[in-house]
Every structure is written in C-alpha cells, then in structure tokens.
Amino acid sequence: MHILLDLLLLIPILIFSTVESFVKLLIPKKRKSVSGEIVLITGAGHGIGRLTAYEFAKLKSKLVLWDINKHGIEETAAECRKLGARAHAYVVDCSNREEIYNYAKKVKTEVGDVSILVNNAGVVYTSDLFATQDPQIEKTFEVNVLAHFWTTKAFLPAMMKNNHGHIITVASAGGHTVVPFLLAYCSSKxxxxxxHRALTAEMAALGKNGIKTSCLCPNFINTGFIKNPSTRFIPTLEPEEVVSKLMKGILTEQKMIFVPSSLSVVIVLERIFPERFLNAMRRIINVKFDAVIGFKNKVQ
Structure with missing residues (x-):
C-alpha cells in the first residue's frame, strides 16, 4: 500500500516539474557572479580551455591554469593578466595521478581553495581499434576521465566544507552517441x-545543494584535434561559440549543455528507435573525418 501511495505521489511531482521546466524556458535564469572565485581549468594552454580562461578573467575570477604545454599555459596566463585577472600557471600532466595530487596541494598553499573546477583536459586518437596503440588507449582514459576523479577528490573537500562550488565536466556528444573510429575517445567520454551524473546524484544524496555541476557535450569543434571533420546536417563548431554556450551554462547552473542544442533530440531518438532505423539515420548524417584504419593490416 505504501509503495502504491508513493507511486501516486509521483504524478503531481511530474506535473509540477514539467510545468516548472517549461516556465524556466520562457524566463531566462539570472547569471551568478563568479568575481573573486578561484577557478582551476585543466588543459588551459589552448582551445576551449584557453578561451574559457579568458571569459573567467573578464568576470574578475582568480585563475589557476594547468596544462602539459609550458609555452601554451604561460601565453594563456599572460593574456588573462592583461584582462585584469590574477592568473597562476602550472605545468601539470593530467595523465599522472600523483602529479595532480602534488600540484593540488601546491595550489591550496600558494593560491587558496578552488571553488570552480573545470575538467577540460582531453586527448583524442582518430583510428580504429587495431590502429590505436595500447598506450594511447590508456592515455585516453587517464586524461579524459580518471583525471576528473583525481582533481575532484583533491578540491571537492573544501567545497563540501563550505557547501559552495561548481564542478564542470567537459565531455562530448561522443559521450552520448557513438562514432566509428573514435572507439577509445567515445568510451572515455x-x-x-x-x-558527471553520478557526482551530481552523490552531492544531492549528501545534501550538498550548494555544490553545482555542469557537463559540456559539443559536436565536432574546429580546434585541429580531429582533422577535416564534417557531418551532413550539423556544422563543425567554432571554439568561441562553444565557450559562449559553456559560460552561459555555468553561470546559469545548467546541468547538461549540448552544443548545438539540437543534439539532445538526436540522443533521445537513439533511445527510442530501432537499430535498423538508427543505422540508416547515421548514413544520412554521414559523419566524416581523417582516421587511421588498422583492420586491413590485421586481416592480410
């Protein structure tokens, strides 16, 4: 009887939350202030990470910038300082757990407690399973997902103590729908x-409603990591457009940020329609990019 009652109580909650979501679409949410927040961005030496750092610098945040490329990270830091922000650059290999923990301690001592963490660092290898070397597969997971665990374990305790913070996961549309010849990348995303989803649920279960989470899932971006990407309907995105949507999502505390937003429709379709239809749809969408195919060598 209690189970039936609980299920019946879900109906008004469903109606209310649906109406609430619709109203939120019509009334833009006020953007929060990040002035004075300590923002750590991994992979900040180029691309999305660099442009995101510039946007936080304009908003008067204090920047902590990590990247494996010393020249790139110093360039980003210098530009952030020109924009009026305090910026601290560290050369960090995000595939190395101990290095992450060591530099996290250094950041706490030299800068303070990080309150906004942008897990942006990523690697991609455009090849089929056989052409992707074992170390490349390991590196993909070390940077694209395991690093998120280590950085979050390092900086989350201070956020939980203050019940204040924001953790941003830079993922991909490839974290919802698969693409051939990006097997390791899609798996990691x-x-x-x-x-992101499990961390969000865990913070809610622990009553830490002051700690926000966001996840960025864009289509192909014109950053040079994937050579000559194209699809039939969705154009390759420019980094500036993606960062604009990312910042809006962070400042309005949006949970899932799809770029373009139409990607969410494609993902819903994948959950509903049969495999034969999905295969036909993939042929029509016609995702293309330069990739190394090692299968032919294996069967010769």
Missing amino acids: FAAVGF
Whole structure:
C-alpha cells in the first residue's frame, strides 16, 4: 500500500516539474557572479580551455591554469593578466595521478581553495581499434576521465566544507552517441558523462545543494584535434561559440549543455528507435573525418 501511495505521489511531482521546466524556458535564469572565485581549468594552454580562461578573467575570477604545454599555459596566463585577472600557471600532466595530487596541494598553499573546477583536459586518437596503440588507449582514459576523479577528490573537500562550488565536466556528444573510429575517445567520454551524473546524484544524496555541476557535450569543434571533420546536417563548431554556450551554462547552473542544442533530440531518438532505423539515420548524417584504419593490416 505504501509503495502504491508513493507511486501516486509521483504524478503531481511530474506535473509540477514539467510545468516548472517549461516556465524556466520562457524566463531566462539570472547569471551568478563568479568575481573573486578561484577557478582551476585543466588543459588551459589552448582551445576551449584557453578561451574559457579568458571569459573567467573578464568576470574578475582568480585563475589557476594547468596544462602539459609550458609555452601554451604561460601565453594563456599572460593574456588573462592583461584582462585584469590574477592568473597562476602550472605545468601539470593530467595523465599522472600523483602529479595532480602534488600540484593540488601546491595550489591550496600558494593560491587558496578552488571553488570552480573545470575538467577540460582531453586527448583524442582518430583510428580504429587495431590502429590505436595500447598506450594511447590508456592515455585516453587517464586524461579524459580518471583525471576528473583525481582533481575532484583533491578540491571537492573544501567545497563540501563550505557547501559552495561548481564542478564542470567537459565531455562530448561522443559521450552520448557513438562514432566509428573514435572507439577509445567515445568510451572515455561516456565515462565522463557518467562521472558527471553520478557526482551530481552523490552531492544531492549528501545534501550538498550548494555544490553545482555542469557537463559540456559539443559536436565536432574546429580546434585541429580531429582533422577535416564534417557531418551532413550539423556544422563543425567554432571554439568561441562553444565557450559562449559553456559560460552561459555555468553561470546559469545548467546541468547538461549540448552544443548545438539540437543534439539532445538526436540522443533521445537513439533511445527510442530501432537499430535498423538508427543505422540508416547515421548514413544520412554521414559523419566524416581523417582516421587511421588498422583492420586491413590485421586481416592480410
């Protein structure tokens, strides 16, 4: 009887939450202030990480910038300082757990407690399973998802103590829908999306409603990591457009940020329609990019 009553009580909650979501679409949410927040961005030496750092710098945040590329991270830091922000650059290999923990301690001592963490660092290898070397597969998971665990374990305790913070997971559309010849990458991004969703649920279960989470899932971006990407309907995105949507999502505390937003429709379709239809749809969408195919060598 109690179970039936609980299920019946879900109906008004469903109606209310649906109406609430619709109203939120019509009334733009006020953007929060990040002035004075200590923002750590991994992979900040180039691309999305660099542009995100610039946007936080304009909003008067204090920047902590991590990247494996010393020249790139110093360039980003210098530009952030020109924009009026305090910026601290560290050369960190996000595939190395101990290095992450060591530099996290250094950041706490030299800068303070990080309150906004942007897990952006990522690697991608465009090849089929056989052409992707074992170390490349390991590196993909170390950077694209395991690093998220280590950085979050390092900086989350201070956020939980203050019940204040924001953890951003930079994932991909490839964390929801698969693409041939990006097997390791898609697998790691599925894991990153799962990390975001599980962390969100865990914070709610612990009553830490002051700690926000966001997950960025864009289509192909013109950053040079994937060579000559194209699809039939969705154009390759420019980094500036993606960062604009990311910042809006962070400042309005949006949980899942799809770029373009139409990607959410494609993902829903994948959950509903049969495999034969999905295969036909993939042929029509016609995702293309330069990739190394090692299967032919294996069967010769």
